[in-house]
Amino acid sequence: MSKPVRSIAVAVVVAASLTSAPAAVAADSEAPAATATTATTSADAFYTYDGSTPLSAYAPGSVLKTRTLRYHVVGIPTPVTAIQLLYRTTDAQGRPSANVTTVVRSLVGDGSKAVSYQSFYDSLDPEDGPSRAIAGNVSLGGLIPNAEALFIAPLLVKGYDVVIPDTEGQRADFAAGPEYGTNTLDSIRAATRSPHTGLGSGTRFGLMGYSGGAIATGWAAALAPRYAPDVNSRLVGFAEGGLLVAPAHNLKYVDGSLTWSGVIPMAIIGVARSYEIDLKKYMSSYGLEVYAKLEHASIADALGRYPGLTWKKMAKPEYADPNSVPEFVAAVNKVNLGSAATPTVPGLIAQGNAGVLEGTFTSPPGIGTGDGVMVAGDVRALARQYCATGNSAVSYDQYDLLSHFGAPVVWAPTALSWLDDRFAGRPAPSDCGRIPAGNSLAPEKPAPLS
Structure with missing residues (x-):
């Protein structure tokens, strides 16, 4: 059996075994016992900072609350212990905020090495x-982090402690890359400051991280040198796949897709929420209807639900071009990873390029192909940009026969092996000079009203 296949097999066996051994929920001295009932409602007091000291008085990464419970898979407690921390971080607009992360200790590790795993x-x-989900919540959207036990289990088997931040924050600021990054970096700070x-x-x-997890991974790597140099000095590298780089390109790419077009309203809602801008005033009556239905939805609700949906169908006629909405242009430029700094640690970047299998039947001019939702030309351009701006330790893999759903099967064991080598101190390989050309990552420019 090959190493990649064996890794996947181990993950399946371990994750499956976790669900077969119910265990009582434990608690530490800092918080009341957490149960599947108390930990699964938005009213759960653990998620709220209620201290008398202003949140702004705490340094990013400060631990505010702690609780210990059992790791759950689809609501079933397992023998694996999880420590959850409420910590101080920074939101998309640079304001102090509180967020939650989970630390899972390896049974064979010694605390010297850990992987921050960013969920999709x-x-x-x-x-x-x-x-x-780890605390026991069972929801349609929560099935995704439950399924990711298949990615986390092999990390634990290999002796890595695993830190799993809620990358989107407590408002679920979908696609707000900079906030994903600060939430991830401060999660690492909190995990290492908690006794x-x-x-x-x-x-x-x-x-x-893959897909949405790659958003957090990429932004964390890019922001670390300036936002969290203390964390950056301890990073061995970043491994990401299915990466969102220039969201304005992705919206054009999925426009009219049979599968992925539901991402359009999700992105509109996420941008509006993250930066507190009103985009409803630009929406048509149909657009407002879709907006209302997806305002608290997950990707599981949106995939395939609106086949053929376009921005034009959601917008008023005079805003048929998304770049005619100035607030939207300003926001998507803020979340363009191509405008962020170059990471200073080694990176493995992987991208599928068989999106036609998932319903993307045309490629808009200047956008090119991708995996169905992520644009391969953007990812290549980012990797080349990193190489050109001082990071020669960049590896790039493009899976021309795999879509966004298929690529993780190859990416996950490859990423794990690559991280093993970085922790072992082996020199990072480089594909700089061999990565094909990609798209322009220049900021979007406002367009006149149609």
Whole structure:
């Protein structure tokens, strides 16, 4: 059996075994016992910072609350212990905020190495966050982080402690890349500052995430040198796949798609929420109807639900071109990863390029092909940009026969093997000079009203 196949097999066996051994929920001295009932409602007090000291008085990464419980898979408690932390971080607009992360200790690790695993839960509903799924919540959108036990199990088997942040924050700011990044970096800070996790200042970290998790991974790697140099100094590298780079391109790419067009209203809602702008005033009556239906939806609700949906159908006639909406242009430029700094640690970037299999039947001029939702030309351009701006330790894999759904099967074991090598101190390979050309990642420009 090959290493990649064996890794996947181990993950399936471990994740399956976790669900077969119910265990009582434990609690530490800082918080009341958490149960599947108390931990699964938005009213759960653990998620609210209620201290008398202003949140702004705490440094990013400060631990505000702690609780210990059993790791749940689809609502079933397992023997695996999880430590959840409420910590101080920074939102998309640079304001102090509180967020939750989960630390899962390896049974064979010593606390010296950990992986920050960023989930691809992609939701506009805070109830779908990985911390809630781990605490026992069962929801349609929450099935995604439940399924990701298949990715987390092999990390634990190999001796890595795993940190799993709620990357979207407590408002579910879908696709707000900079906030994903700060939530991830401050999660690492919190995990190493808590006396309950077994992690500390000497723990080295790798970043890992696919799709929505790649948004968080990519932004965390890019922001770390300036936002969290203390974390950056302990990063061994970042491994990401199915990456969102320039969201304005992705909206054009999925426009009219049979499968992925539901991402259009999700992105509109996420941008509006993250930056507190009113985009409803530009929507048609049909657009407002779709907006209302998906305002608290997950990607599981949106996929395939609106086949053939376009921006034009959602907008008033005079706003048929999304670039005619100035607030939208300003927001998508803020979440363009191509405008962020170059990471200073090694990176593995992977991208599928068989999107036609998932319903993308045309490629808009200047956009090119992709995996059905992510644009391969954008990802290549980002990798080349990193190489050109000082990071020669960039590897790029393009899976021309795999779509967004198929690529993780190859990416996950590859990413794990790549991270193993970085923790072992082996020199990072480089594809710089061999990565094909990609798209322009220049900021979007406002367009006149039609």
